[in-house]
Amino acid sequence: MRIVGIDLGTTNSLIAYMDGQTPRVIAGRGDRAMVPSVVAMTDNGLIVGDPAKEHLVRNPARTVYSVKRFMGKGLADVADELKYFPYTLSEQGGVIRLKIGEKSFSPPQISAMILKELKQRAEAFLHEEITKAVITVPAYFNDSQRQATKDAGMIAGLDVVRIINEPTAASLAYGLQQRTQGTIAVYDLGGGTFDISILKLKDGIFEVLSTNGNTHLGGDDFDHVVAEVILKDIRATHSLTLEKYDDAMQTVRLEAERTKIRLSDEQTATAVIELPDGKGTYRKVFTRDQLEAITGDLIERTLAPCRRALKDAGLQTSDIDEIVLVGGSTRMPLVRQRVQELFDRAPHSELNPDEVVALGAAVQAGILSGDTQGMLLLDVTPLSLGIETMGGVMSTLIRRNTTIPSSAKEMFTTYVDGQTGVDIHILQGERELAKDSRSLARFRLKMPPLPAGVPRIEVTFLIDANGILNVTARDMRSGQSQSIEVKPSYGLSDEEVEQMIGDSFKFAAEDITARKLIEARLDAGALIAATEKSLGQGGHLIATDEIAAIRAALAALAAARDGADPRAIRARMADIEQAAHHLTATLMDDSLKQALQNKKLSELP
């Protein structure tokens, strides 16, 4: 059974597969492999990717981008970055909900829409149904964020056979291609997150020594500081407060991104923004120096995690043999410069930083399916796992940077005679106090009603190869295992995921119609334009009643295009092709004749 590899990114997503022993990304229309991680919910259904990106400005309140930043999070976690998000957010059961139109969606549901788009793309390309996938996540993602990603896969109808870390995925693709041995550092600065992983590569084993990062630092943040400068400038020069206009805010954000990208290749770039209410056009020239001055602090914030990762691996910068850059943001010259200074070594960039993670996911898929042999990835858990003990202190069970799978056992008993349960609070993080750590989940351990201290329940905390926690309990006196219901602090319950899977099937029919409609409209537009052109070129060559018939068919198609029935559009398109058949043939004859006339007789065969 084929397993595909998916890079579910903050700004762009990709899908890749193994072509024999070579990982390849799958391109869509127009040969673009990257699918912008943008979802637009229009009146005519769901749109994902490039066409959805256009809706960011046209219909900002119903277009979702960077949803990855919300995965596995509560509302309070994202409070300070909502400036550019025009839709209403709420929270239910520790999970953010986005209100789009009349409906409410959890971040895994939105991510599932992107996954479905990728799935369909792969199915069209490979001519087979795709049901299994490896999906990548930032290495520094916590348990809730990983679980949310797995939920997204399930909602999209995918069996997520493995969650792997983005920098380690990149190392697989890199190692496969370069046949490297030694110690490498993968510096991964993506659209929304930063990761650093240090690995030892030896005889096909990819052993992660340490990892660190910041799940809230990436290209989006660079865009925001550039956008801030533009907004402030427009306020000063045009007395316009753009924050009031959702669409203009998206225009500014996208133009800030474009400007930033251009400054990676050029010394200056001009941001151009059409102002609302007919206030004219705003222009501002940015120099690369300016960009570096305002983004320098953000880049600086990636260096401390690098040092911590080195320290945890017990290594010096001089022990690192190679540095691999991953993620679109590593195209910025200042990022490269700072990384080079830190490690005192020029970083590698042979591989396309946008594609390498998806390629690595495909390699891992090949390992899991047994098609790719000789390689094995040994990854670590990025954050310490523990439980809350008396006095609100976190007692660590599994330390950060422990190789996974990993397990820890803890024995629990009672303090009061006849006590029937013990509440357990699972935490993740590096802080000493429970209140400073991330709450993962809670559960109640059932105890047999016996004198205090007599019950002995052994709880096993196991972090699996996905970096996701599994908890099991066993009564040591009876030897019976106990089923426990772990309630995630920031996650969907199993019932909710089930419900969302059901909903997604229900909406699937609507989605397919919506997709067909969009494609039919695009094709209709192209046919109308082409027919108009033919009429202009060859109208004089055909009879007037033929022209009238074509014009009538064009009008009918234009009317159908405004409707919502893709089959009607296709039918009117067929009418045009028939009506314009003679015209097309005549034009071809004519152009052939002209071509011949332009040549001398001697040149003819």
Place this chain on the structure above:
Amino acid sequence: MDQTQNTSNKRTELQMARSMCWHCQSEVTGEYYCGQCVKVQPLSKEMDYFTCLGLPRLLAIDTAALEAKYYELSRTFHPDFFQSKTEPEQQISLGNSALLNTAYHMLKDPVQRAEYLLKLEAGSAKDIRNSPPADLFEEILELQEDLEAFRSASGDAKETDQYRSKLLVDRAQLEQRRQDMDTKLAGLFTKWDTIQNRAPQPDALRPQKDDVLKEMRELLSNRTYLRNILNDVVAAMEGGHADRRH
């Protein structure tokens, strides 16, 4: 102590007499797989980390060989290779891998290795010290006073610098003490290995073994105490959180 010996004898016997295959109930003859149905077998819950990695109970370890064995066993047990197998096999692979990972990392680090050996041979790893060891008492007291002064120092830069340089001197002194401890520890490692090589049976030369273990336990406790203090100093000077281990 006697009790520990008995259980450790019993443990060896259990491992020798391999049990039945969980799947086909035939006697397991292969090392990790059933000879009959070729299903992976769970590593015994009683198995110690030395046995897991095929090593004698010695403290000097060839780390390259340890790594090679770890990689080899990872290729045997890792869940990646059980993706298409049955649920019980996947669970066994998960459990075996988790045990292997813990075993490898425990044995790779010399201090953790010694602590683990203590636990195996003498029941518990080490005592948690709450007061400084006698021979370090004065130095640690001085350091703690200086640390307190540094922490409560007013914003005056000159004053802070003064305390800082004092702390640096204290720290260097204690770092030296720690290095001395490590040298002493290495000596105890050799001592243990010599006795163990001469008499690998658990009961043999027991009094001599216990003497070494007792000395080792004392030293490891002092070392941990000292390291936590040093970490506090580093954290205070860097303004971060102390990174306490063990």
